[in-house]
Amino acid sequence: MTVVGGDTGRADERAVVRVLVDAHGETYAHEAGIALRNTPQPLYRLLVLAHLLSARIRGSVAVATARALHEAGLRDPRRMAAADWQERVDALGRGGYRRYDERTATQLGEAAELLLDRWGGDLRRLRAEADGDVDELRRLLQEFPGVGPSGAAIFLREAQSVWPEAAPLVDAKALQGARRLGLPQDPDRLLGLAGRTEPAVLSSALVRAALDKRVAEDTLRRAESR
Known part of the structure; x- marks a missing residue:
């Protein structure tokens, strides 16, 4: 597997998503103690x-x-x-x-x-x-x-689990995280790789990778060791 931002094969992509969600898939609402x-x-x-x-x-x-x-x-x-x-x-x-x-x-x-x-x-x-x-x-x-636009996107990204008309939502910030991990930039493909993972959980994990390069590096390192 290549490092952050490179291409990965389909099997590796699934491993990256699985590791990412397992380690960093907590929504921000849950972290803040909000039982949404x-x-x-x-x-x-x-x-x-x-x-x-x-x-x-x-x-x-x-x-x-x-x-x-x-x-x-x-x-x-x-x-x-x-x-x-x-x-x-x-x-x-x-x-x-x-x-x-x-x-x-x-x-x-x-x-x-x-x-x-x-x-x-x-x-x-x-x-x-x-x-x-x-x-x-x-x-x-x-x-x-x-x-503003960022705040509205964050709200809907987290609320999609209870407001299903907003789902499935993988927004621009989440796609930045996917890019950093070498994952597809197509939301449908990302959701397919995530299997039964809730879109809000997947998106939160991807956003964490976008905001913190260490999250992406840790995810890729763990995925490579599997």
């Missing part, structure tokens, strides 16, 4: 996590910050909107999210108020408004302050 279901609070916590992950900051810091917000009681839009700005800043700081804490504290408050005012605090109503149109879902998600 199609109910208001987990979906809201995922929206906040997607917002945090979309900034230029380490994923581990974004995950830790999502946990810190939850521990501070800021786990639903009503509580987030009711918290004062300094309370949000302090919770972000405890998670290590200091570079963007002041701006993000403002955006989280504004986003919570928008969710409450327009969709009654329930992202399922936003989903219903999109009526199965994934492009419309992306557009609506980007109406939240701080949630």
Whole structure:
């Protein structure tokens, strides 16, 4: 097998995907302690996590910050909107999210108020408004302050397990990881190599390879030894 970015044969490709998923297939929602279901609070916590992950900051810091917000009681839009700005800043700081804490504290408050005012605090109503149109879902998600194209992509990548109209989704960031591993750039081929692995799990693993070269190197090394 060649090193990161090279061509691999079909058998080797399957081994690479298997090793990658086994070692690095945890979704970011699961890492953040979110038991993802199609109910208001987990979906809201995922929206906040997607917002945090979309900034230029380490994923581990974004995950830790999502946990810190939850521990501070800021786990639903009503509580987030009711918290004062300094309370949000302090919770972000405890998670290590200091570079963007002041701006993000403002955006989280504004986003919570928008969710409450327009969709009654329930992202399922936003989903219903999109009526199965994934492009419309992306557009609506980007109406939240701080949630741009990257944040919307992260949300849908993780939410596809409970919002099946978004599945199967292997987005551009996941394809970067596939490229680094020498895997196909075609989402259908990647899903075929992954067998019964959930698309959200596969995509998360590929994103981890895209963001951290060590993940890709470790995966290839393990696959070669099998």
